[in-house]
Amino acid sequence: MVFKILIWILPYIYLVQCSPVRVIDQNLNNISKTCVNETGMDTNVLKNIMITGIIPQQSKTYLNFLECLYKKQNYFDEGGSISYSTIENYLSRYYDISIVKKALSPCESIQLGSTLGEKAYNAGKCIIGHLQALETKGVLGATETEQ
DSSP, X not given: OOOOOOBSSSSSOBOOOOGGGHHHHHHHHHHHHHHHHHHTOOHHHHHHHHHHOOOOOOOHHHHHHHHHHXXXXXOBOTTSOBOHHHHHHHHTTXXXXXXXXXXXXXXXXXXXXXXXXXXXXXXHHHXXXXXXXXXXXXXXXXXXXXX
């Protein structure tokens, strides 16, 4: 089964190679395009993230882009805090819920940042780091199979 999800922001871009999630992937692609247009984010930076898996340093444009993505995916609650339950619901479409909980647990207290973009950046970096660590340990598993 080929099932790759490169998460850059949750939704830092989800690179999904699995036929059952095309509708979700298309929706995220539309959100990403909208946020690129609204913020002026350089698509070459986004392509580089997808190729290398490396999250870029913070910049005003990148933080605005992340804020846009998080808002459009409802990853902020009404008070402007990261909604880890919403992120958990999204990730559980791809991973076993126990894996999702392991990845999110160390991050749930992270609400660092003076702006929504900074909060998104810090939360995403934490989540990605823990998902990558679980993958390295070999405990990361997807919930869907490629058809």
